[in-house]
Amino acid sequence: MFSAVPAADAATLLEGHLAQVLPDGAEVFAEGAAAEFLFLLLEGEILIQPPGASPQFRLTAGDTVGEEAVLTGMPHAATARAAGSVSLIALPAGKLMAYLESHFEVAIVMISAMAGHLREQVREITELKMQSTAERLASYLLALAGDATGRAVVRLPYEKRHLADHLGMDPATLSRAFAKLRDKGVVASRTDKVEIADVTELRIYGDCAAFTA
Structure with missing residues (x-):
């Protein structure tokens, strides 16, 4: 998702980030909550829990968490919880969006990456339901x-x-x-x-x- 961000800009985006270590079952964000951070998963796994009885899915080290809400300005559509101990970096959503407003080409790459990720998640959930x-x-x-x-x-x-x-x-x-x-x-x-x-x-x-x- 950050492949198009120059190294110098990446360092700037990381300014003010929060490092978090969460125990098993801890809530990363709740369904319906405002998207204040984009999370980078460094270690462990996060379980995404859609509303209702929909199948759940997991994110692993190297994945981003909550990008669909951050990039669209919408509330989180699902709840995210730690599946075991996890290590995260939380990037302030406001700083990221301010950067993307002045770097259109990077925004396009990020949105394309997000769309591909969401397509894969939808495919997986659809197959599970069938x-x-x-x-x-x-x-x-x-x-x-x-x-x-x-x-x-x-x-x-x-x-x-x-x-x-x-x-x-x-x-x-x-x-x-x-x-x-x-x-x-x-x-x-x-x-x-x-x-x-x-x-x-x-x-x-x-x-x-x-x-x-």
Whole structure:
């Protein structure tokens, strides 16, 4: 998002920034709140929680947080919370917008980057809503398995309660989804390890099956 900002200008934009370290579950900003800062995520993950029962999604180190509200001047459309301990830099929105008003070419690059990011988020949420809970879980595990074939062991990058949030379900529903996938050779341990007996078979299921939640 800041690729078009010259190094000297970046240093200027960082003047007056706030460095924050937040614990697990801490609120970064609330839905409906005014966008006072643009956040740069240095370490950890942030969970974006849209209103209602929409699936949630995560931002990781290197991502910006809250840019859609800052750049449009609108209130935040979702709540953002720390998923584990996080380290952030908070840039004052007023300083950033004043800079962009006099650097139109940089503003265009930032808006283009934001649009691409939002398209990806909308695609992910749309796909999640169209799948059953078991299919969502299968797709997620396949993404972790990558190009593997045959037997594979993957490790969940975060706790199962956070995985449930990401997939748009509660922990009990996630447990039932894992149970449904046992017939497809998926075995989850009590830790972060998940064994897949045959990635190819699971991939066929992810493409074609029609379990109901």
